[in-house]
Amino acid sequence: MADVSVDPPSRESPDAYAISAEFYDILQADRDRARVRRFYGRDVRVARRGVLDVGAGTGRVTLMSLADSRVPVHAVEPTRAMRSLLMTRLAALPVDVRMRVTVHPGGLAEAALREVADVGICHNTIACLHPAARRALWPAVADALVAGGVFLVQLPPDRLPPHEATHVLPAQQVGGHEYGGRMVMSADADRIRTRFDYWVRGECGVLREYTETFWMWPASRAEVIGELAGSGFVPLPERADPAVLAVGLGRR
Ligand SMILES: C[S@@+](CC[C@H](N)C(=O)[O-])C[C@H]1O[C@@H](n2cnc3c(N)ncnc32)[C@H](O)[C@@H]1O
Numbered sequence: 533m534a535d536v537s538v539d540p541p542s543r544e545s546p547d548a549y550a551i552s553a554e555f556y557d558i559l560q561a562d563r564d565r566a567r568v569r570r571f572y573g574r575d576v577r578v579a580r581r582g583v584l585d586v587g588a589g590t591g592r593v594t595l596m597s598l599a600d601s602r603v604p605v606h607a608v609e610p611t612r613a614m615r616s617l618l619m620t621r622l623a624a625l626p627v628d629v630r631m632r633v634t635v636h637p638g639g640l641a642e643a644a645l646r647e648v649a650d651v652g653i654c655h656n657t658i659a660c661l662h663p664a665a666r667r668a669l670w671p672a673v674a675d676a677l678v679a680g681g682v683f684l685v686q687l688p689p690d691r692l693p694p695h696e697a698t699h700v701l702p703a704q705q706v707g708g709h710e711y712g713g714r715m716v717m718s719a720d721a722d723r724i725r726t727r728f729d730y731w732v733r734g735e736c737g738v739l740r741e742y743t744e745t746f747w748m749w750p751a752s753r754a755e756v757i758g759e760l761a762g763s764g765f766v767p768l769p770e771r772a773d774p775a776v777l778a779v780g781l782g783r784r
Pocket residue numbers: 548549564586587588589590591592593608609610611614638639640654655656657660661665
């Protein structure tokens with residue numbers, strides 16, 4: 533077979549999550565696994581056509597969807613560092629399970645999916661999208677879902693933090709090393725600066741330290757509902773957890 537050179541998807545940012553990828557699962561996995569099942573498990577279990585995971589990251593929602601449904605799963609993940617971890621997870625699955633999941637390595641619009649799923653999920657992702665990118669996502673989600681499909685989105689913070697706030701990520705032991713981190717959020721004009729500090733400690737003290745900064749944009753529930761309405765989504769009854777917005781795609 534001839535060698536073929538294929539350009540990477542245009543929106544891929546090669547460096548995004550380059551640092552956080554190493555620490556993401558070890559520092560956040562347990563809490564997030566339970567949260568994802570609580571937020572989306574019921575919808576995934578009744579999926580009939582397919583599940584769409586927008587911003588799949590290392591695969592928390594994708595893996596749950598493969599385990600809890602029998603339908604095809606579409607994982608959209610533009611960032612190489614996160615996608616690499618997702619692929620390692622998928623490689624460890626039995627072949628028959630792996631045959632049900634397709635990984636799309638760019639933005640959702642680039643994947644050009646049409647009516648592939650009746651359940652769409654976007655977990656812990658839209659807060660990190662610039663408002664223009666967030667608004668550009670909704671028509672592509674609508675295209676990817678069948679009429680009557682449900683879309684579940686974890687909402688961004690609805691306002692700027694009034695003062696700097698620190699959230700400690702509980703330290704985890706891996707062999708002789710302790711992995712730790714914290715997230716520091718502060719307002720910066722209309723954005724939220726979200727700085728992650730990570731460290732690895734051994735017996736003699738700190739072995740490695742890193743910092744990676746992300747930007748987040750607040751948006752209210754009403755604002756997101758209004759944006760989604762432009763792509764044919766109508767609000768569904770509120771979920772138990774106000775962090776998740778559920779909308780349904782009307783007939784088109
Ligand atoms: C904070 S991570 C969350 C990953 C995963 N949903 C989870 O909760 O574990 C956000 C993810 O969204 C991805 N992402 C960023 N922009 C995106 C876009 N326009 N479309 C889809 N995913 C995007 C990032 O690459 C990153 O993996």
